[in-house]
Amino acid sequence: MKIRTTKKTSTTKRRARRRGPLATVGLLAVGLAVTGGGYAAVAQIGANDTEATATVTQSTVDEGQKLFQANCATCHGLNLQGTDAGPSLVGVGAASVDFQVGTGRMPMQTQGPQAQVKTVQFTDDQISALAAYVASVGSGPEIPDVEDEVDATDADKVSNGAELFRVNCAMCHNVAGAGGALTEGKYAxxxxxxxxxxxxxxxxxxxxNMPVFNDTNVTPEEKAEIISYLKYVETNSSPGGFDLGSIGPVAEGLFIWIIGLGAVIGFTVWLGSRAN
Known part of the structure; x- marks a missing residue:
């Protein structure tokens, strides 16, 4: 009985020490130290990443500003405010710069009814820098990431895109996207x-001369469907044979009347001369 009492007393003392106020305080201190240390480490990593991103972004903007001042400021002004030779670029967004410069339309070689497509004069990095600088001055549409949404093999997308293109775009760009003439020397x-x-x-x-199709008029999904249709037309030849540039029935009719009938008449005259 004495041995059992001693063991029971020893066990009770150990439990008491474990549940004592000092043990509780110690556990809380350890928990706080571990939590605080982990949070500080994560916060420091995030701060380093943010600082690096900010540095790259600012560096890109600075590079874009230098390129702009050297190649664009003559027409658009040093502060993008515009001049008599070019419109203001405040608020046009990165997407506008990427389109105009990325297709070679800007900088323009000569003034005319509209900017002509020509060889691109800047690298992809320089175009990105120009776009970043213009976007930093005034907010506007960003460069879209649409490649994954376009699928020229998806029958539903192509069909829907063809209908949307016919309703919204074909009157200028032709139903096959071949382009067309507009007024005052302009063209689609x-x-x-x-x-x-x-x-x-x-x-x-x-x-x-193109209108803006915002997401209320044509949703992003519908825009991707329109592009899917255009890529389908681009990658599939005309089922009727030579498409004559896909510029419409008027051109095809003129071809038949002038070239076709002219060939028939010429062949008839040749046969007559041979018979004589």
Whole structure:
């Protein structure tokens, strides 16, 4: 009985020490130290990442500003405010710069009814820097990421896109996206060979004479469907044979009357001369 009492007393003392106020305080201190240390480490990593991103962004903006002042400020002003030779770029957004510069339309070689497509004069990094600088001055549409949404093999997307294109775009760009003439020396360019990103940017920025199709008029999904249709037309040949540039029935009719009938008449005259 004495041995059992001693063991019971020893066990009770150990439990008492474990539950004592000092033990509780110690456990809380250890828990706080571990939690605080972990939070500080994560916060420091996040701060380092943010600082690095900010440095890259500011560096890109600075590089874009230098490029702008050297190549664009003559027409658009040192502060993007615009001049008599070019409009203000405040608020046009990165997407507008990426489209205009990325397709070679800007800088313009000569003044005219509209900017002509030509060889791109800047690298991709320089275009990104110019876009970042313009976007830093005034907010506007950002460069879209649409490549994954475009699928020229999806029958539903192509079908829906064809209907949307016919209703919203075909009156200027032709039902096959081949382009067409407008007034005062202006024209709607061909959409064949144009990247999906640039087509999307044109819809949200409205370059030249093109209206802006915001997300209320044409949703992002519908824009991707329109591009899917254009990419389908681009990658599939005309089922009727030579498409004559896909510029419509008037051109095809003129071809038949002038070239076709002219060939028939010429062949008839040749046969008559041979008979004589």
């Amino acid at each position: 360019p061909s959409l064949m060979g144009v990247t999906s990103t640039h087509i999307y940017e044109a819809m949200i920025t409205g370059p030249q």
